[in-house]
Amino acid sequence: MEDIENSIYALKTSAGQERNVARLLARKSKDSGVGICSILVPESLKGYILVESSTKIDMRNPDIKVPHLRGIVEGNKDITFEEVKKFLNPEPIISSIQKGSIVELVSGPFKGERAKVVRIDESREEVVLELIEAAVPIPVTVKADQIRIIQKEAD
Amino acid sequence: MNACTSCKMLSSKERCPVCGNPTSSNWSGLLVITNPDESAVAKELGISLAGEYCLRVR
Ligand SMILES: [Zn+2]
Numbered sequence: 001m002e003d004i005e006n007s008i009y010a011l012k013t014s015a016g017q018e019r020n021v022a023r024l025l026a027r028k029s030k031d032s033g034v035g036i037c038s039i040l041v042p043e044s045l046k047g048y049i050l051v052e053s054s055t056k057i058d059m060r061n062p063d064i065k066v067p068h069l070r071g072i073v074e075g076n077k078d079i080t081f082e083e084v085k086k087f088l089n090p091e092p093i094i095s096s097i098q099k100g101s102i103v104e105l106v107s108g109p110f111k112g113e114r115a116k117v118v119r120i121d122e123s124r125e126e127v128v129l130e131l132i133e134a135a136v137p138i139p140v141t142v143k144a145d146q147i148r149i150i151q152k153e154a155d
Numbered sequence: 156m157n158a159c160t161s162c163k164m165l166s167s168k169e170r171c172p173v174c175g176n177p178t179s180s181n182w183s184g185l186l187v188i189t190n191p192d193e194s195a196v197a198k199e200l201g202i203s204l205a206g207e208y209c210l211r212v213r
Contacts (some may be wrong), residue, residue, distance in 0.1 A: 004195040019185050023207070026187040037194035041185035042210060052196050081195055088200060090184060090211050125213065 006037060008050055008084050009057045010073040015047045017068035022049050024066040032063035042087040048073070050084060094125050094144040102151040103129065108142060114150065115140065158182035158209040163200075165207040173204065184210025 013021040022039040029036040035054030042050070051057060057064065059072050097103070101117045115129035118139060125144045130137045157178035158164070159171035165182075166172050186208040191197040202208065 004193065004198065006193070006195055022185060022187050026189050030189060035190075035193070037188070037190040038196040039187040039189070040196065040210070041187075043183045052194055054193060081199075084196065085199065087184070087210065088186075088196065 006035075006052050006054050007056070008052055008079040008081065010075075010079060011049050011051055011057070012070040012073060013047055013049055014068040014070060018045070018047070018049050021066055021068050025049075025051070025064060025069065028066055029064055034061065034063050036064075040084065040087055042090065044087075044090070050079070050087070052084075093147075093149070094120065094122055094127070096152065097127060097144065097147075097149060098152060101149055101153070102132075103127075103147040104150050105129075105142065105146055106148050107146045110140060110142075115147075156180075158212040160212055162202075163208045163210075163212055164204070165209060179212050182209035182212040186210055 018041045022041045026039055036051055038052040040050040057072055097117055097120060099117055099120060103115055103117060105111050105113050110131060114132045116132060117127050118130050119128035126141055127144055129140045129142060131140060156165050156167060157180050159174060159176055159178050161176035162171060162174045164171060164173050166178060169178055171178055188194060188197050188202055188205050191203050191205055
């Protein structure tokens with residue numbers, strides 16, 4: 001890990017409690033002998049947080065006991081800093097959408113409807129869609145975080 | 156909670172208390188930096204102040 005010799009640990013939390021656990025753990029481990037330097041809560045990891053520490057994380061240590069912290073992911077392979085880097089600069093969903101992709105709207109007035117991507121505006125993070133079920137294909141413009149990709153490639 | 160559109164620090168303000176840039180409520184991912192001097196993550200992101208940050212902001 002470059003010139004800093006820390007390890008990254010994946011800790012398991014109760015679902016939906018990731019942020020609370022991270023905040024409590026940060027507070028509790030401060031001024032203890034535990035060398036936690038940072039805690040990451042990537043949106044894409046449900047039920048897990050990543051902890052950067054200069055000391056080995058021992059779940060029996062009372063200094064890291066916080067509610068909803070369920071355990072440590074023991075593996076034979078350490079999590080590398082390269083793997084962590086991809087969480088530091090999460091790729092926006094828009095870069096994985098293509099013209100012709102089939103998506104589902106996850107919010108807004110057309111929630112639950114499926115649509116085909118007809119145009120992508122990367123700078124505004126918007127996509128223009130055509131609703132599949134609509135009798136008349138009216139283009140609808142939505143923000144990229146209002147959709148979920150069903151099928152990435154165009155047929 | 157809002158996130159600074161420049162340094163990504165979380166605050167409840169409309170302008171970031173650290174760098175003065177506008178904040179946004181449209182953010183995701185949480186990063187808690189407790190020891191910026193010893194953290195490879197903080198170094199990678201150029202963070203020198205302990206605190207709470209987001210991973211992505213729009
Ligand atoms: Zn700022």
